[in-house]
Structure formats: structure tokens, C-alpha cells
Amino acid sequence: MLHAILDAGLVAHVAVQDESGQPYVIPVGYGRRGDDVLFHGSTGSRLFRSLAAGQPTCLTVTLLDGLVLARSAFESSMNYRSVMVLGVARRLSGDDELDALRAISEHLLPGRWADIRHPSAKERAATLTLALPLDECSVKVRTGGPEDLEEDVADPVFGGVWAGHVPLTESFGAPVPCDNNTAGLTPTYIETWHRPAP
Amino acid sequence: MLHAILDAGLVAHVAVQDESGQPYVIPVGYGRRGDDVLFHGSTGSRLFRSLAAGQPTCLTVTLLDGLVLARSAFESSMNYRSVMVLGVARRLSGDDELDALRAISEHLLPGRWADIRHPSAKERAATLTLALPLDECSVKVRTGGPEDLEEDVADPVFGGVWAGHVPLTESFGAPVPCDNNTAGLTPTYIETWHRPAP
Numbered sequence: 001m002l003h004a005i006l007d008a009g010l011v012a013h014v015a016v017q018d019e020s021g022q023p024y025v026i027p028v029g030y031g032r033r034g035d036d037v038l039f040h041g042s043t044g045s046r047l048f049r050s051l052a053a054g055q056p057t058c059l060t061v062t063l064l065d066g067l068v069l070a071r072s073a074f075e076s077s078m079n080y081r082s083v084m085v086l087g088v089a090r091r092l093s094g095d096d097e098l099d100a101l102r103a104i105s106e107h108l109l110p111g112r113w114a115d116i117r118h119p120s121a122k123e124r125a126a127t128l129t130l131a132l133p134l135d136e137c138s139v140k141v142r143t144g145g146p147e148d149l150e151e152d153v154a155d156p157v158f159g160g161v162w163a164g165h166v167p168l169t170e171s172f173g174a175p176v177p178c179d180n181n182t183a184g185l186t187p188t189y190i191e192t193w194h195r196p197a198p
Numbered sequence: 199m200l201h202a203i204l205d206a207g208l209v210a211h212v213a214v215q216d217e218s219g220q221p222y223v224i225p226v227g228y229g230r231r232g233d234d235v236l237f238h239g240s241t242g243s244r245l246f247r248s249l250a251a252g253q254p255t256c257l258t259v260t261l262l263d264g265l266v267l268a269r270s271a272f273e274s275s276m277n278y279r280s281v282m283v284l285g286v287a288r289r290l291s292g293d294d295e296l297d298a299l300r301a302i303s304e305h306l307l308p309g310r311w312a313d314i315r316h317p318s319a320k321e322r323a324a325t326l327t328l329a330l331p332l333d334e335c336s337v338k339v340r341t342g343g344p345e346d347l348e349e350d351v352a353d354p355v356f357g358g359v360w361a362g363h364v365p366l367t368e369s370f371g372a373p374v375p376c377d378n379n380t381a382g383l384t385p386t387y388i389e390t391w392h393r394p395a396p
């Protein structure tokens with residue numbers, strides 16, 4: 001389940017704090033390679049350098065699957081799958097870093113890495129790639145309908161309120177070529193791209 | 199734009215840390231009332247009590263709008279809208295708290311508050327409701343296609359790679375009534391529920 005949730009997400013939120021103790025929650029694209037979650041930032045980013053220097057962090061991936069509509073405000077909720085990873089990230093380098101960048105690219109759009117230009121030495125120097133081990137994780141999943149209090153279900157007024165859940169799914173629109181695109185056909189790996197179902 | 203992004207999201211990610219300095223990034227449903235973002239947790243949660251006690255926090259809302267497919271890995275990106283709010287949350291109480299709970303409910307599903315049972319005294323005692331002012335915010339938006347290097351566009355191999363972007367949208371499935379639902383018709387505010395478009 002841990003791997004399945006991570007493999008189904010596109011964006012993670014990562015915690016980092018500055019010298020004053022002010023926390024930041026930063027959205028990042030990410031990937032997974034075995035039992036590491038991988039993400040990258042700019043070597044120019046002070047916050048990313050703090051993570052590379054060993055600051056404890058938390059990376060959370062949340063997939064929102066729907067609204068849960070109970071008869072009471074208190075029992076109303078959301079369906080979701082989430083993973084919270086706690087730990088210290090390590091900076092990757094050399095061929096290991098290049099392979100991690102490949103893994104992130106292939107996570108976001110499988111098949112793309114074979115087509116595109118890989119990072120140059122200059123681009124590599126501007127990229128800080130981090131691996132956070134999946135050693136300490138919390139997985140939470142909520143599915144299905146509401147769990148109303150019996151007294152609300154039996155209530156003459158609130159018992160008659162529509163109760164259930166509304167699924168929420170991500171969908172992908174038609175690919176939009178940019179103005180200087182010269183490729184005649186859209187590659188199959190783009191046309192058929194979708195995230196794993198819940 | 200700040201308000202529009204917050205009004206279009208459903209889940210925020212909030213930073214909080216424990217006594218040891220370990221940060222956590224927690225997904226929360228939220229709402230907005232004027233220039234406050236509102237969210238709630240359990241009074242039994244040590245982490246939420248830390249926020250109520252004045253620990254500096256960050257709340258981030260990220261709306262992922264698509265993948266940006268450049269001809270190089272380095273220029274590949276995502277389209278998104280995000281808001282990062284920094285500051286200290288304050289705990290709400292009394293009628294002000296009840297109105298905030300209404301605002302969160304109405305943010306997630308407009309129209310629902312009029313139908314459902316409002317929180318009892320016991321439920322209120324279990325709920326910790328926080329307001330984070332929109333005083334210090336960072337808004338980031340990326341739209342459109344890739345910005346490839348000229349040399350990649352001109353390259354005999356990479357210039358021919360399909361380049362553009364793929365939109366990603368949330369969509370809502372048909373409402374699923376729970377087993378003990380007795381309401382014959384699904385209310386219009388549920389049938390027509392959708393998030394504001396980008």
C-alpha cells in the first residue's frame with residue numbers, strides 16, 4: 001500500500017525550516033526507487049541545501065479520493081490515501097544521481113526519459129537531488145461512506161438528509177503541443193498516460 | 199489570485215513540529231473566511247495543540263494543473279497554482295468558532311451546512327479550530343508549454359521530440375448513497391458540485 005500510494009501520486013509536500021525556525025511546506029514532483037523517495041531542487045535554494053545538510057524532514061503525499069457526506073458536520077470527512085515519510089534526506093551524486101533523475105522523470109511520465117535530452121554538466125551542477133528512505137512512514141487510507149451516529153440516522157429531520165460519498169478523480173486532458181512542436185504524432189506514452197487507479 | 203487559488207482547493211498541507219524538532223506535514227481540509235484560512239483538528243492531537251499554542255507554521259495549497267513536457271529533462275516541469283501561507287495560527291472559540299466550522303463546510307461543499315446537524319457541545323469540545331491570517335503569503339503560478347533552450351529546438355534529434363503540455367483536471371464521479379440513505383433525490387448542491395476552474 002505504501003508503494004502503491006507513492007506510485008500513484010505526482011506531487012509531494014516537503015517540510016524544511018530556515019535558521020529562525022520558520023517552517024516551509026514546499027510542493028515537489030517526486031519519484032520512488034525501491035525504498036527511497038526521490039526529489040530535487042535547485043542548488044541555489046537555501047532551503048534545499050538545509051535538507052541536504054541533514055535537517056530532519058517530513059514528506060507527505062496525499063491523494064484525495066472524495067468527499068464523505070455524513071448527516072452531521074462532525075462525521076463529515078474526506079476519502080483519501082496518504083503517506084507521511086519522516087527522516088533525513090541524503091544528497092545523491094554521480095551516476096546514482098543521474099539514475100534518480102531518470103526515476104523521477106519515469107515516475108511522472110513513463111517512457112519520456114528515452115526521448116528527451118538528459119541533463120548537461122551545467123544543469124547537473126544546478127540540481128540538488130535528494131533521497132529520503134522509507135524507514136519511518138505513516139500510511140492512512142479512508143474509503144467508503146460516512147459513519148453516522150445511530151441517533152442521527154434515526155432522527156426525523158437529519159435521518160432524511162442525503163448521506164454517502166462523492167468520488168473525486170484526476171483526469172487528463174488532450175495533450176497541447178507548443179508552438180514550435182514539429183512532431184507530427186503525439187507519442188503513445190503521452191496519449192495513454194494516466195495515474196494508477198485507487 | 200491568492201483568494202482564487204485558496205477557494206479552488208480542498209486540501210492544504212500544514213507544518214508542525216514535535217518537541218524533538220521533527221517536522222510533520224499534515225493534510226487538512228480547510229476553508230477561507232475573509233483574510234483567514236481556517237482548518238481544524240482534534241483537541242486530542244498534541245501537534246494541533248502546538249499550533250494553537252503559537253508555534254510558527256506554514257500552510258500550503260497546491261493545485262496541480264498539468265505536466266509540462268520539454269525536450270530536455272531540465273526544462274520539463276509542471277503547471278500548478280500554489281499558495282504558501284506563513285505565520286502563527288490562533289485558536290477560535292464560541293460563535294466565532296462555529297462560524298468558522300460553517301465556513302470550512304461551505305468551502306468543501308456549498309449548501310451542505312443548511313442540511314446537516316451542527317456540532318454538539320461534546321463534538322465542539324473535541325474540535326480545535328484554527329485561523330491562520332493571510333498576512334505573509336507566497337503565490338506561484340505556472341501555466342502553458344515548455345520553454346526549451348534554442349539549441350534543443352534546433353537540434354536534429356531533440357528538436358523533433360513532441361513538446362507541449364498535458365492538462366490535468368479533477369473530476370467528480372456520481373454521488374454514491376450509503377446503505378442507510380433514505381433520501382430519494384440527490385440534492386442539487388451535490389449533483390452540481392464542482393471546484394472553480396483554473
